[in-house]
Amino acid sequence: MMEMDDRGIKFLSYMGARGTLGQAVFDMAEEKKFYAVSADLGVGSGFSRFADKYPERFVDVGIAEQNMVAVAAGLSSKETPSIATSWAAFASHRCADQIRCFLGLMSSNVKVVGMGSGLANSWTGGSHFGISELAMVRSVPGIDVIAPCDGAEIYSAVTAALLNDRPTYIWLTGGTRLPVINRSEAYRFQIGKANLIRDGKDVLIVGCGTLLGECVKAADLLDKEGISVKILNMHTIKPLDTAALLSDLSYRMIVTVEEHNVRGGLGSAVAEALSEVKDKPVQIRLGIEDFVPAAGDYHYLLECCKLTAEQIASRILMEIS
Amino acid sequence: MTEIENLVKMAQNVRRTMVSVADYCNNAIHWGSSLSCVEILLSIVSDISNISTAGIEDREKDILVVSKGHAALAYYAVLEECGLLKHPFVEEYQKNGSQYSEELTMNEELLIKCSTGSLGLGLPFAAGLAIRGKREGRDGRIYCVVGDGECDEGSLWEAVMLSAQLKLDNLALVVDRNRLQLDGDTESIISQSALPDRLAAFGWKVEKANGHDFASLRAAFSAGKETPLAVIADTVKGKGISFMENDFTWHEKVLQGKLLCTARGEVGLI
Numbered sequence: 001m002m003e004m005d006d007r008g009i010k011f012l013s014y015m016g017a018r019g020t021l022g023q024a025v026f027d028m029a030e031e032k033k034f035y036a037v038s039a040d041l042g043v044g045s046g047f048s049r050f051a052d053k054y055p056e057r058f059v060d061v062g063i064a065e066q067n068m069v070a071v072a073a074g075l076s077s078k079e080t081p082s083i084a085t086s087w088a089a090f091a092s093h094r095c096a097d098q099i100r101c102f103l104g105l106m107s108s109n110v111k112v113v114g115m116g117s118g119l120a121n122s123w124t125g126g127s128h129f130g131i132s133e134l135a136m137v138r139s140v141p142g143i144d145v146i147a148p149c150d151g152a153e154i155y156s157a158v159t160a161a162l163l164n165d166r167p168t169y170i171w172l173t174g175g176t177r178l179p180v181i182n183r184s185e186a187y188r189f190q191i192g193k194a195n196l197i198r199d200g201k202d203v204l205i206v207g208c209g210t211l212l213g214e215c216v217k218a219a220d221l222l223d224k225e226g227i228s229v230k231i232l233n234m235h236t237i238k239p240l241d242t243a244a245l246l247s248d249l250s251y252r253m254i255v256t257v258e259e260h261n262v263r264g265g266l267g268s269a270v271a272e273a274l275s276e277v278k279d280k281p282v283q284i285r286l287g288i289e290d291f292v293p294a295a296g297d298y299h300y301l302l303e304c305c306k307l308t309a310e311q312i313a314s315r316i317l318m319e320i321s
Numbered sequence: 322m323t324e325i326e327n328l329v330k331m332a333q334n335v336r337r338t339m340v341s342v343a344d345y346c347n348n349a350i351h352w353g354s355s356l357s358c359v360e361i362l363l364s365i366v367s368d369i370s371n372i373s374t375a376g377i378e379d380r381e382k383d384i385l386v387v388s389k390g391h392a393a394l395a396y397y398a399v400l401e402e403c404g405l406l407k408h409p410f411v412e413e414y415q416k417n418g419s420q421y422s423e424e425l426t427m428n429e430e431l432l433i434k435c436s437t438g439s440l441g442l443g444l445p446f447a448a449g450l451a452i453r454g455k456r457e458g459r460d461g462r463i464y465c466v467v468g469d470g471e472c473d474e475g476s477l478w479e480a481v482m483l484s485a486q487l488k489l490d491n492l493a494l495v496v497d498r499n500r501l502q503l504d505g506d507t508e509s510i511i512s513q514s515a516l517p518d519r520l521a522a523f524g525w526k527v528e529k530a531n532g533h534d535f536a537s538l539r540a541a542f543s544a545g546k547e548t549p550l551a552v553i554a555d556t557v558k559g560k561g562i563s564f565m566e567n568d569f570t571w572h573e574k575v576l577q578g579k580l581l582c583t584a585r586g587e588v589g590l591i
Contacts, residue, residue, distance in 0.1 A: 035453075056456045062486075067445045067479035074435075074449015097439055098476075102446070105436050106427045 001027050001159070004152050006184045012151025016176035017210070018115055020151045022046015024158035025083060029054055034162055035075045035082040037061060039068040045085040045115065065090045066098050072110045073102035078165045081109040083158075087121065088114030088130025088171065092137060103167035104140040111161045111168045117147070118173040118209060118259030119302070125295040130171070131288050135264020137169040138238045144191060145238040147171040147208035147266070150181040153235055156189035164191070171209065171237070173259055175298065179213025181233065194241040200228035203316055204281075206245065207257040208234050208266050214302065215257050217309030222316060229316075237266055242273045254283045255316055259307065262287035284319055286312060328360075328368060328535045331402050335359050336561045337588045338398040338411060343576040346415045350423065351391035353558040353571040354468060357499040357532070358392050361554055362399045364538040365464050365495070372432065373403040380459045384450055386435050388443020389468040389497060390424035391573075397421055400431065441474025443467060444494060448480045451492040451549075459491075466495045470502030473511045478523075484549040485524030492549040493542060494525075497532060499558035501569040520551045532556035562587055 002008045002023070012020045025036060026049045038045050040063045051058040059075070061067045065086050072082035085091065091114040092099065102108040117130035138145050144166050148157040154172065161168040181197060188195070197212065198219060207215045212233055219229035230251070232244060254274070256267035267285035274280050286307065293304040302308045306315065336359060342350070362385075366372050370383035387396050397410045407430075414421045420428055424438030435446045447465035454461060471477065484492055496516065500507050507513050517527045525548055530541035532554030541552040558572075559565030562584045576584060585591050 059452060059487075061479070061483050064479035064483070066476040067448075067483060070442055070445030070476065070480070071449035071452065071483065074446040074451075075453045076449075098442065098445075101436060101439050101442055 001031065002155060004156070004184060004187045009150070009152040009180055009182055009184060012155055013178040013180045015151060016178060017120070017154060017172050017174035018044060018046045020154040021085070021113060021115070021158060021172065022049065024155045026050045028159050028162050029057070032162060033057070033080050035059065035072065035080065037068050037072040037075065037082055037084045039063055039065045039086045039090065041086055041115070045113070065094045069095045069098035069102060069110065069112060073106065073108040076109040078109055081111060081162055081165065083111045083113060083162065085113040085115060087128055088117040088133055089128060092133035092169070096136060099137065099169070100140050103143050107142055107167055109165045109167065111170060113170045113172055115172050117171045118211065119293070119298060120173055120175045122298040122301050123295050126292040129292065131259065132261050132264065134171060134237055134260050134266065135268070138269065142167060143238065144168040144236065145171065146191060146236050147173065148235050149208065149210055149212040149233055150178050152182045152187065153189060157235065160189060160191050174210035178210055179216070181212050181216065192236045192239045192241055194244040195233040195235065197231040197233050198229070200230035202228045202252050203230070203320065204251045204254045205229055205231045205257055206234050206254065206266065206270055207231065208237060209259055211257060211259040211307060214307060214309040214312060218312035218316070221309060221313040225317060227316070227320065234266060237269055240269050240273055245270060245273055246277060249277065249280045251281050252320055253281050256283065256285050256287070257307070257312060258287040260287050261290055263290055284315070286315065324368070325535050328363060331367065332359050332363055333589065335363060335395065335398045335402050337590055338401060339394055340562070340584050340588045340590060342394060342411050342414050343581050343584070345412050347575060347577060348415050348423070349573045349575050350394055351573045352562070352565055352576060353501065353569070354389060354391045354497070354499065355393070355395035356560045356562060356565065357556040357558045358389070358466060358497040359395050359399070359560065360533045360535060360538065361466060361495055361497055361556070362387070362392070362395055363402070364535055365466070366399050367403050368535060368539060369542045370462065370464060373405055381461055383461045384434055384463050385432070386437070386443045386447040386450070386463065386465045387425055388437050388465055389440070389471055390438030391468070392466070393423055393425045396425065405432065440471040441476035444477050445480035447492060448484050448489060451484070451489040452487060454491050455489065461491070463492050464495065465492070466497060469496055469498045469500065469507050469513045469516070472496065472513055472516060481520065481523050481525065488547070489549045490546045494549065494551045496551065496553045497556055498553050499556045501558040501567070501572065503569070503572050505569050517553050525549050525551045527551045527553065530554045533560060
């Protein structure tokens with residue numbers, strides 16, 4: 001297994017989201033038996049080395065995502081998980097009933113990975129965007145939902161999920177180059193435990209996925225304006241770390257930031273938790289405002305959705321003044 | 322009494338148990354599709370597989386996935402008839418919080434590996450079990466019972482293709498060919514008359530059987546095992562209760578009053 005020192009963290013972020021996924025699966029195969037299933041995206045999932053070395057543990061079901069999840073469930077047991085991968089849109093909505101029945105109703109030990117989540121597949125147009133799965137999967141009872149933010153966290157999330165026996169959905173944002181969010185000193189990852197990225201006193205940003213890179217840059221910009229920002233990396237959408245979220249509500253505002261529809265994702269999960277508290281700051285939900293942007297480069301799409309660091313910072317400035 | 326005669330008697334007992342449920346349950350029940358597969362389920366559980374045999378090691382054990390979850394009532398009654406239930410289920414069926422729900426819910430004690438009722442999910446799951454069986458050197462055979470109406474579901478065909486591709490010779494699919502689905506005759510909705518040809522074209526070994534005849538089922542299941550095997554079992558929906566037979570309105574309905582009396586008489590409960 002890789003050490004999460006500075007070099008390891010940088011290396012994984014350089015590998016990109018799917019390269020890191022493949023590395024984690026390859027390394028974990030030495031430690032634990034599991035099956036990997038893909039819907040004609042074995043190579044795209046970075047599974048080539050795993051499939052070459054452990055052909056008896058790899059199944060490619062072809063372009064059939066419903067079959068992928070059901071076969072993964074049949075292959076799995078409490079002791080032996082399955083990991084199933086496809087593009088986010090197809091690993092979720094296409095096989096929604098299989099996720100509901102096998103991961104939800106039967107608690108099958110299956111880890112579904114939605115690759116290209118958010119707007120990572122920027123050039124394809126809406127068919128391959130992954131901007132609504134969080135709403136779907138987190139409404140299915142009993143499923144852990146994780147949205148890792150950089151190479152280190154993708155590696156940790158995949159290995160942690162393979163080591164437990166819980167049904168899990170991993171919302172894998174990010175393309176070939178990932179931001180480096182985590183630092184080696186005091187690096188930790190535990191499903192359900194949010195990580196503090198930076199401390200501050202005026203504004204609390206709660207984010208998830210690789211878009212946290214923009215949040216960090218936005219906080220730097222706000223710092224220059226004299227606004228101190230705390231950033232909480234809510235890598236686990238479900239179960240939500242409400243203890244970390246509600247431990248301190250002395251901020252002037254809470255801002256949730258996500259590469260997902262503002263209806264149903266991280267912002268909604270945070271709002272649900274805050275709704276049960278009496279005295280609390282106002283929450284601003286930044287995300288995709290219930291529309292599907294046209295295809296373009298990734299940065300262009302962030303601009304369309306008002307999710308670049310500059311746009312996040314200026315929105316917060318506007319709201320706070 | 323020959324084994325076959327004994328199985329016929331067991332099937333009579335199963336239908337009697339099923340009808341006796343109506344004394345305690347006033348809810349709608351999937352009578353038609355439960356009654357059509359009594360012999361199929363009995364044949365697998367009691368005759369062809371080792372499911373009801375005691376002392377079989379896990380890796381040798383056959384597994385049954387009843388994908389047509391509507392057949393839950395028949396399944397429970399078959400388990401009881403084969404001595405696989407610790408307690409009688411009749412008074413518990415469809416009671417609040419009971420494990421005997423109208424569709425099958427995963428339950429190790431009841432040998433239910435897969436929650437079904439959402440149609441088209443059982444065969445892909447069974448294919449996963451069969452792949453695991455082959456990869457891990459297990460000898461047990463995986464049986465999967467689907468309805469003919471269920472063959473409308475595309476997810477079933479994804480598994481049909483994969484099973485042939487991976488030569489899952491440890492997988493046996495049984496189609497309860499009762500020719501009726503909720504809205505009526507299968508042939509007037511999505512015709513399944515070409516089902517044997519379709520499965521054969523996908524690379525499956527296909528056998529036909531009389532789904533109410535234990536000797537016929539036994540012969541079909543013993544066909545060569547180099548590819549996945551599909552047994553198309555011709556059946557009668559509502560089999561054994563005259564007014565339900567071949568009447569699609571008995572797909573799911575409450576059985577009560579005079580009709581319950583008639584049904585009780587026909588299965589020998591009076």
